[in-house]
Amino acid sequence: MNYPIYLDYNATTPCASEVIEAMLPYFGTHFGNAASKSHPYGWMAENAVEEAREKIAHLIGAKAKEIIFTSGATESINLGIKGTFEAYQGEKQHYITAWTEHKAVLDTFAEIQKKGAEVTYLPVDSMGNISMEELENSILPHTKLICLMWANNETGVIHPVEKIADLAESKNIIFFTDAVQAAGKIPVFTKGIHLMAISAHKLYGPKGVGALYVRHNHDLPKPLAQIHGGGHEKGMRSGTLNVPAIVGFGKASELRLAEMNAEALRLEFLRNRLEKGVLEIPDTFLNGSQEFRLPHVTNISYGEVEGEELLKKVNQKVAVSSGSACTSISPKPSHVLQAMGLSSDLGRASIRFSLGKNTSETDIDLTIDWVKKVVLELRK
Template identity: 50%
Template sequence: MNAPHDIPKQPIPMFSPKHFPVYMDYSSTTPIDPRVVDKMLPYLREQFGNAASRSHAYGWAAEEAVEWARSEVAQLVHADPREIVFTSGATESINLAIKGVAHFYKDRGNHIITVKTEHKATLDTCRELEREGFEVTYLDVLPNGLIDFAQLEEAMKPGTILLSVMYVNNEIGVIQDIPRIGELCRSRGVIFHVDAAQATGKVEIDLEKTKVDLMSFSAHKSYGPKGIGALFVRRKPRIRIEAQIHGGGHERGMRSGTLAVHQIVGLGEAFRIARLEMESGNARIRALRDRLLAGLKDIEEVYVNGDMDQRVPHNLNISFNYVEGESMLMALKDLAISSGSACTSASLEPSYVLRALGRNDELAHSSIRFTLGRFTTEEEVDFTIKLVKEKIAKLRELSPLWEMFKDGIDLSTIKWAAH
């Protein structure tokens, strides 16, 4: 294999200031880092071997590349490479973890706990298990988006086999106290799965110390390619899962299917860069996020959603009261932003995550998620501030609700006629 590329000190610019729309949706997906593309290309051209072909040099080279990537994923999270299973992405990893544990340990119990603010990959997987006869408890969160530990402890019972919690929320960016939750799970004999798709490269993860049994990862949230992810499955104490895809017995029987070597190499390189650049990258992005918040917080009736201390530096989720989210997205067409999760923003329903925080329908509907990243510039942040201020002012000029609010009318006391 080729030696890993040297990493330049400064990020490689992806977008010119004149490129529209300005990308502010890094939690939806990230652009592939050019260094990752360079690392992948040989495995799309001359190094095309199957990693399972043990009888010739093409297969050996492919296997070597896969094992290099496995070790890079493991290094980022302080795990043993043998604990890393490659999948097609975080959604598959989550399905494999939750269904795999539920089916393997069903004789021990049938109760699963998760949180109302989880990604749909977790919530819909749990609903599928409910149809199979499993019992699922969906925990509320506090108004800041963090788990209520008293409620979590109360939910655990003798038949509880699994808890699934996301490390970093994809909509509001809050960081759950995973080490503390892990201690509780281990003391109660509950298997603990963590969705870390939004955490890699943003939060220090140490699986040597943290009592997590299963952890799901995605490449495309960390400047890698789409269609590739991984699942950490702890060896000591050993966690067993039932395979969900059957075939050639790849990945130690946990996930059959010919390995996509170029994708796996991309994941490995993305996580290698994340490990080396996380500290400096987070500091730079936090400064940009704080600059964005400082520029927007003096707008009237603006509410930040989620805890600002226990939060990744990349995320700013804001509700602009008396402005409808869909109208804002159309008005802000020069910004690539989202209202809620990219996976559910096609729906006109208010964000279920913000509803779980106790936000009313109006505030939930008027939320915009700004997520910054490796290639965001100060110029783009300043452009965003100027544009948002201008468009919010124009939309409120057209809003009868804003006019009533400015006239001192308490809108919560008004009974609207049904149509």
């Protein structure tokens, strides 16, 4: 197939060749079940899992025992939020999040609201930033958890995680961050954080595997298991481990740690070049704060064009999305851009460009030319 230029790395990334190579033996030669403790097949698989756990922990600054494997970030988010709600069962419970969170977070909070939880959804300003003052004022005596993402998947805006962690710590409240778009792209840490969701396929690892970081050595409750049957992963997530995918996740984490900083500088240069070129088109607008954001992401709105037609035409030569891959099939405007105050028409006529390892200067220049051509044609 003659694929278009790929600028949708926030949706997913290709597996690095080293990751594929590391995984292959665990499909065939070393096919054992990591829970088989009585023979070498199981030992080999278990060793591979524990090595990967170390590498993933190293990427985020955690201890290996604090990494719980899941099928991906959506499961990690469900385990973190629903598991915490169940851990406080019988108590009055209040949670704080923001309107710009990923749907996996918003939909999970909607579920625990049905079961009696109170949830405060923080607004954001036109740049996508939350107010720390508003966050602090939202805390109630029965607030159990603050859930705010590290970096936004649609705009790249980075929340002040360190300040949020300090506030949560001072109030003895669990802090859960969805770090899916941040881990492996920018340095992250676990100080003051109790729960963190990460995903392999966003950092050049395989799909279908993720992790929940669960902080040890503190007094607040840990989430209760949502999947039962064998007590795997310290009783927090039962089920036979996906050994090849976990090995791939570990290798991808190791690679990202080595190349992340240099790659961030390269991509920031390319992202800025893309923005400069595309924003030369009249009546175009950059969405989100430029002060604190991911180096490889930009979100741009286009006036005087119809959103669905714009996306369809641009995707003929450049693979992009209008927002999260989980909701991009919907013609509705992005909930993130709506929360930032964009009109429905501009929200629909917005494109997220997310760059990655295979993005070249030539790709960027071709993209600028193509987007200009499409927008000007649609405005005729």
